[in-house]
Amino acid sequence: MIYTKKANFPYPVLMNFTDDYNEPEFELDVNIFDNTDDYKIKIDWKISSSFIRNLLQLGKADLIFIVKSRDNQFYRLKNLRCASIDIPKTKLSINTRTVMQLMIQAKEDIDFKNNVDLNEFYDELKSEIYVKKGNVLGFSNTVIFDGSQKKPFDLFEKKIDKDIESDIEIRLSEETIIIVYKKEDYQFVGMQNSKELNYPYIYMGLQKALIGFINHAENENLDEGIQIDEMEPPENALENKLYRLMTAKNITELSMDNLDEVIYKISDHLLMKYCDVVRGICDAG
Numbered sequence: 001m002i003y004t005k006k007a008n009f010p011y012p013v014l015m016n017f018t019d020d021y022n023e024p025e026f027e028l029d030v031n032i033f034d035n036t037d038d039y040k041i042k043i044d045w046k047i048s049s050s051f052i053r054n055l056l057q058l059g060k061a062d063l064i065f066i067v068k069s070r071d072n073q074f075y076r077l078k079n080l081r082c083a084s085i086d087i088p089k090t091k092l093s094i095n096t097r098t099v100m101q102l103m104i105q106a107k108e109d110i111d112f113k114n115n116v117d118l119n120e121f122y123d124e125l126k127s128e129i130y131v132k133k134g135n136v137l138g139f140s141n142t143v144i145f146d147g148s149q150k151k152p153f154d155l156f157e158k159k160i161d162k163d164i165e166s167d168i169e170i171r172l173s174e175e176t177i178i179i180v181y182k183k184e185d186y187q188f189v190g191m192q193n194s195k196e197l198n199y200p201y202i203y204m205g206l207q208k209a210l211i212g213f214i215n216h217a218e219n220e221n222l223d224e225g226i227q228i229d230e231m232e233p234p235e236n237a238l239e240n241k242l243y244r245l246m247t248a249k250n251i252t253e254l255s256m257d258n259l260d261e262v263i264y265k266i267s268d269h270l271l272m273k274y275c276d277v278v279r280g281i282c283d284a285g
Contacts, residue, residue: 225255
């Protein structure tokens, strides 16, 4: 099953939206690669609790990848550093709504008396907390793939249109952010690090798309921003992809005031990488 923030437990559980742990963080990010007969799923995660990480390393807890598509599927991850799994297309269809999540499950009875990561509320109680074998110790955010999308893995497209009025134009389609170039040369084609040299355009695209996300939100007072962790996943395919990106990075609020901060978090230091490449070109010259 997929756990939501409405799930209740009689003991502390590591999840992003409760205060059972100090600075709780259990982030999941998923990349899917389409092969001939199966999907290769690359799984990345981040766990803030050293107590929980130690249980995993000692083999006292399992990290389980949950996929809810045609039915519920569970995969125990054996490699805790770099995980990827292959799922046959007969068992996973991205043409239907698919939800993915990580869960931590106790492999034996767990004593919490040495759990220093718990909220101070539990200081006098944790010596009495025991989690039975098979019970949940934590669960991550969910990653959602909307089956209505024709391009579920693509966020950006590039096009050439010599008739546009400016050198670069950003367009938003139903599913992607389209960067339109007046000339192919503006893509730095044939140059080393051409990908990174296009990052400012990626930034512009994310900015325009997120502004559209804010404007389309069903919120009467947009000045206060949007609570990402309280909203339902958007039906629009492009906005659904942006929603997945933000929830994967544990972003709980989006507003015009924190727009640049959100882009920084979801783009993996985009402009820093661009600056490093430009600096390298200058140094080489």
